[in-house]
Amino acid sequence: MLNEQMFEYGSKSSVIRELFAYGLERKKIVGEDKVYDFSLGNPSIPAPMEVKKALMELLEEPAEALHGYSPASGDPEVRKTLAESLNRRFGTSYTEDNLYMTVGAAASLRISIQAIANPEDEFITVAPFFPEYSVWVADAQARLLVTPADTKNFQIHFDSLKQMITPKTKGIIINSPNNPSGVVYSEETIQRLALLLEQKQREYQTTIYLITDEPYREIVYDNLSVPYVPRYYNNTILCYSYSKSLSLPGERIGYILTPDEADDAARLKAAIAGAGRALGYVCAPVLFQKAIARCADLKTNISAYEKNRDLLYHGLTSLGYECVRPQGAFYLFVKSPEPDAGAFSERAKKYDLLIVPSDSFGCPGYVRISYCVAEKTIKDALPAFASLIKEYQ
Numbered sequence: 505m506l507n508e509q510m511f512e513y514g515s516k517s518s519v520i521r522e523l524f525a526y527g528l529e530r531k532k533i534v535g536e537d538k539v540y541d542f543s544l545g546n547p548s549i550p551a552p553m554e555v556k557k558a559l560m561e562l563l564e565e566p567a568e569a570l571h572g573y574s575p576a577s578g579d580p581e582v583r584k585t586l587a588e589s590l591n592r593r594f595g596t597s598y599t600e601d602n603l604y605m606t607v608g609a610a611a612s613l614r615i616s617i618q619a620i621a622n623p624e625d626e627f628i629t630v631a632p633f634f635p636e637y638s639v640w641v642a643d644a645q646a647r648l649l650v651t652p653a654d655t656k657n658f659q660i661h662f663d664s665l666k667q668m669i670t671p672k673t674k675g676i677i678i679n680s681p682n683n684p685s686g687v688v689y690s691e692e693t694i695q696r697l698a699l700l701l702e703q704k705q706r707e708y709q710t711t712i713y714l715i716t717d718e719p720y721r722e723i724v725y726d727n728l729s730v731p732y733v734p735r736y737y738n739n740t741i742l743c744y745s746y747s748k749s750l751s752l753p754g755e756r757i758g759y760i761l762t763p764d765e766a767d768d769a770a771r772l773k774a775a776i777a778g779a780g781r782a783l784g785y786v787c788a789p790v791l792f793q794k795a796i797a798r799c800a801d802l803k804t805n806i807s808a809y810e811k812n813r814d815l816l817y818h819g820l821t822s823l824g825y826e827c828v829r830p831q832g833a834f835y836l837f838v839k840s841p842e843p844d845a846g847a848f849s850e851r852a853k854k855y856d857l858l859i860v861p862s863d864s865f866g867c868p869g870y871v872r873i874s875y876c877v878a879e880k881t882i883k884d885a886l887p888a889f890a891s892l893i894k895e896y897q
């Protein structure tokens with residue numbers, strides 16, 4: 505007898521994957537450049553040359569060290585280098601003890617949730633949210649509650665959040681810059697959130713962790729700066745990844761940052777290590793641990809994403825689409841011209857436009873367009889978007 509829940513996770517593919525697979529088949533029929541695939545969040549900017557250079561240099565090093573195990577939490581020298589880089593950027597005083605290396609943000613989140621959740625504990629996230637949170641929280645035998653989206657500006661719907669926090673609340677999961685809205689939570693939002701959580705901690709005499717999912721931290725436009733969450737709230741667990749910032753999603757590399765200011769920080773760090781051990785997420789790939797340490801202060805040139813954002817946002821709004829102006833990540837969140845975003849996404853297929861309905865992000869009535877694609881794809885797709893909207897006018 506199988507574990508039915510695992511069977512279900514493994515056999516049901518996500519809407520995004522389904523669209524992507526449909527696109528591959530469709531391309532065989534009508535040609536590569538006739539299908540406008542905006543389904544996946546796979547970075548289109550190549551990894552910076554410095555990453556390749558670091559890898560080439562590393563490959564000259566003795567193989568035993570390069571391909572051998574590191575400690576479960578990651579190479580101490582790598583963690584020290586990353587901690588120092590964060591200290592330079594954010595004025596913090598981290599050491600290697602504050603970091604646990606992971607195979608990307610997915611593992612960072614899954615470990616963090618496991619480290620703090622007891623069965624029946626509650627986590628709250630904010631719509632629209634990354635759908636895998638539901639799987640990760642359920643797998644830790646906890647419950648995920650979702651604060652409805654604040655569709656005015658896609659910040660946080662504080663009235664709802666306030667009502668949802670109870671003595672059972674173990675953690676709040678946020679993601680900014682946000683997938684799928686592209687919105688960056690403002691400093692005011694983070695300050696308000698921190699105040700609310702502190703007030704609730706005092707009221708219930710509990711610890712409420714703020715898990716901040718930040719794979720898009722470095723992908724922001726208009727010279728905007730993303731508030732550094734641990735600065736505002738002590739019980740923060742920061743989940744980071746190089747998947748998007750260095751365009752390395754296939755290499756599976758990231759970290760969890762646990763600040764010393766968190767309640768019972770030493771026990772929390774031990775629980776993170778314990779959860780990593782229990783889940784089998786130990787010793788992240790050593791070659792890439794070392795490579796990212798050599799690129800710790802590197803900033804990828806994201807001007808191609810910014811150009812795409814402007815082209816798509818201006819193109820679609822001038823056609824009459826209602827869009828949230830993205831400040832970060834590489835997604836545009838567009839209001840569906842009919843209430844059922846699934847039906848709208850189906851209709852878009854007629855024009856070979858592959859856009860993701862928002863229902864699985866907990867915010868029905870929108871579609872997500874991933875603009876981490878070639879500029880030409882956007883230019884070529886705009887006439888198709890024009891034909892699509894005409895059906896509603």
Ligand code: PLP
Binds near residue numbers: 610679719758
């Ligand atoms: N969180 C968000 C919001 C994401 O968009 C993604 C990937 O798209 C992840 C987590 C997982 O990232 P990783 O590839 O680093 O595991």
